[in-house]
Amino acid sequence: MKEALVTIGIILAIISVMAFVVGFVMIFFESRRKLGLKVMLFSVIGFIIGFGTCFANFSLGAMH
Secondary structure (H helix, E strand, O other), X not given: OHHHHHHHHHXXXXXXXXHHHXXXXXXOOHHHHHHHHHHXXXXXXHHHHHHHHHHHOOXXXXXX
């Protein structure tokens, strides 16, 4: 079960980075500026959740 959560977290983090790049590009178009900011905000939130899930389930083996 732990591996599935880590996999989901990694996928969410990667998708969030791609969405951030798309939102960043959208900022340069006048008609899509607000939507671009929303996409960037939601992608940062998603990245934090995804990275936090990965980090919470990460273990260094027999170190602890």
